[in-house]
Amino acid sequence: MIDSDRITKELSEYPLIGDENGLIATFGVYLTRMFADYYSEISYEFEKEFSIGIPEEVQEAARLLLIEAGHVCGFNTFGGIMKSDEWKAIVLPMINKHEDWIVGMIACINALGWGRYTINNLVPDKELVLDIANSYESTYHLKTYGNTAKTGKCYLAVGASVALMNLLYNGDITEYPELDEDFYNHLFLNSSKFIGEEVLCRSKGDNICQIRVSLS
Amino acid sequence: MVEFDIEKNIAIIGKQMVVFHCNHYNLTLQRTIIDAIGEKGITIQINAAMRSTQQMLSNIDGDIKQFAIDNFSKLGFGVLDCSSLNEDGGIVKVPFSHYAIAWFEKFGPCKEAVCHFNAGYILGIINSLYGKNLNHTNIKETACRAMDPESIESCEFEVKL
Numbered sequence: 001m002i003d004s005d006r007i008t009k010e011l012s013e014y015p016l017i018g019d020e021n022g023l024i025a026t027f028g029v030y031l032t033r034m035f036a037d038y039y040s041e042i043s044y045e046f047e048k049e050f051s052i053g054i055p056e057e058v059q060e061a062a063r064l065l066l067i068e069a070g071h072v073c074g075f076n077t078f079g080g081i082m083k084s085d086e087w088k089a090i091v092l093p094m095i096n097k098h099e100d101w102i103v104g105m106i107a108c109i110n111a112l113g114w115g116r117y118t119i120n121n122l123v124p125d126k127e128l129v130l131d132i133a134n135s136y137e138s139t140y141h142l143k144t145y146g147n148t149a150k151t152g153k154c155y156l157a158v159g160a161s162v163a164l165m166n167l168l169y170n171g172d173i174t175e176y177p178e179l180d181e182d183f184y185n186h187l188f189l190n191s192s193k194f195i196g197e198e199v200l201c202r203s204k205g206d207n208i209c210q211i212r213v214s215l216s
Numbered sequence: 217m218v219e220f221d222i223e224k225n226i227a228i229i230g231k232q233m234v235v236f237h238c239n240h241y242n243l244t245l246q247r248t249i250i251d252a253i254g255e256k257g258i259t260i261q262i263n264a265a266m267r268s269t270q271q272m273l274s275n276i277d278g279d280i281k282q283f284a285i286d287n288f289s290k291l292g293f294g295v296l297d298c299s300s301l302n303e304d305g306g307i308v309k310v311p312f313s314h315y316a317i318a319w320f321e322k323f324g325p326c327k328e329a330v331c332h333f334n335a336g337y338i339l340g341i342i343n344s345l346y347g348k349n350l351n352h353t354n355i356k357e358t359a360c361r362a363m364d365p366e367s368i369e370s371c372e373f374e375v376k377l
Contacts, residue, residue, distance in 0.1 A: 022289030029238035035268035036233035073241035113227035
C-alpha cells in the first residue's frame with residue numbers, strides 16, 4: 001500500500017541542491033528551485049500582453065499555451081521521477097496495482113512545493129479529480145489580482161495533471177519508455193489523449209482549486 | 217535555507233515560495249512567451265526575476281550579496297561571479313548557467329542570449345545592495361553559452377547605470 005506521507009517526507013528531505021557547478025541534475029532533468037511568484041508573474045503578464053487587441057476567442061490561445069507548458073513539465077519531471085532509481089527503491093515496493101502509480105506520483109508532487117494535491121476521485125483509464133490546497137498559482141493570483149477571475153488560473157497544475165494521466169493510461173510509464181519527442185506526441189496528440197479542466201479555483205473565489213482530467 | 221511546510225506542502229526562502237521545476241518547463245515557458253509576444257516577453261521575465269529576488273533579499277539578514285550568490289547555486293541556476301560588480305555596475309559572469317546549458321541541450325545553439333532569469337536576478341542583487349531602481353534597460357547579456365558552448369566558457373552580463 002502506498003505510504004504517501006512517507007514518500008512526501010523522504011522526497012522533501014532529499015538533498016536536491018546545486019552541485020559544484022550550481023546545477024541539480026537528477027531524475028533525468030535539470031531541476032531548479034525557482035520563485036513561485038516568478039512563474040506566476042510571467043505567465044499572467046504574458047496572458048495580459050497577449051490579449052491586447054486580440055479577439056476574445058483568440059485570447060484563449062494564451063491559456064492553452066501555458067497549459068501546454070504544463071504538459072511538458074509533467075511529461076519530463078513526472079516521467080523522470082517514475083523512471084528513477086529513487087522511485088524504484090522507495091515507491092515501487094509499495095505498488096500493488098496500476099493506480100498506485102498515480103497515488104505515488106501525487107505524493108511526490110507534494111514534495112515539490114506546489115501546494116497540497118489530494119486525489120478526490122480516480123477512475124482507472126478514465127478520470128482523475130485532484131483537489132489542490134495552497135496552489136502557488138492561485139496564491140499569487142489572489143494576492144496580485146484578487147479572487148475575481150472568470151476562469152481557473154492554475155495552468156501549470158492543469159497541464160501537469162493531464163501529463164500524469166497520459167503517462168500512465170495513454171502511454172504506459174510502467175514499461176519505462178524513452179521520454180522523447182515521439183512519445184510525447186503519441187501521448188498528447190493521439191485521439192485517446194486526456195484533457196484537463198479547472199472546475200474550481202481560488203482565483204475565482206472558490207475555497208480550493210480542483211482539476212478534472214478526463215478523456216477527450 | 218529552505219523551509220518546507222509539510223502541512224501546506226510549500227517551501228519558503230526569505231518569505232518567498234519556491235517550487236521545483238525542470239529545465240524543460242523553464243525553457244518551454246520562456247520560449248513560448250517570447251515566441252508569442254517578442255521583446256516584451258524578455259522584459260517581463262527580467263523584471264519578474266528582479267522583483268522576486270529583491271523581495272527575497274529584503275527578508276534576509278546579514279551579507280545579502282553572499283546569500284544571493286550561494287542561493288543562486290544551491291537552487292540550481294549555476295554559479296554567479298559577482299567579483300566585478302559594484303555600485304556603479306560592472307560585469308557578472310555565470311559559468312554554468314542552467315538556462316544556457318539546458319537551452320543548448322534541448323534546442324541547440326541560440327542566436328540571441330537566453331538567460332533572462334539570470335539578468336533579472338543580478339538586477340535584484342544590485343537594487344537590494346545599493347538601493348538602486350534598475351530595470352531591464354540597465355543590463356545586457358553580452359555573451360551566452362547557449363550560442364556556442366565550445367567557444368563561450370561563461371555567460372556574461374554587463375550592468376550599466
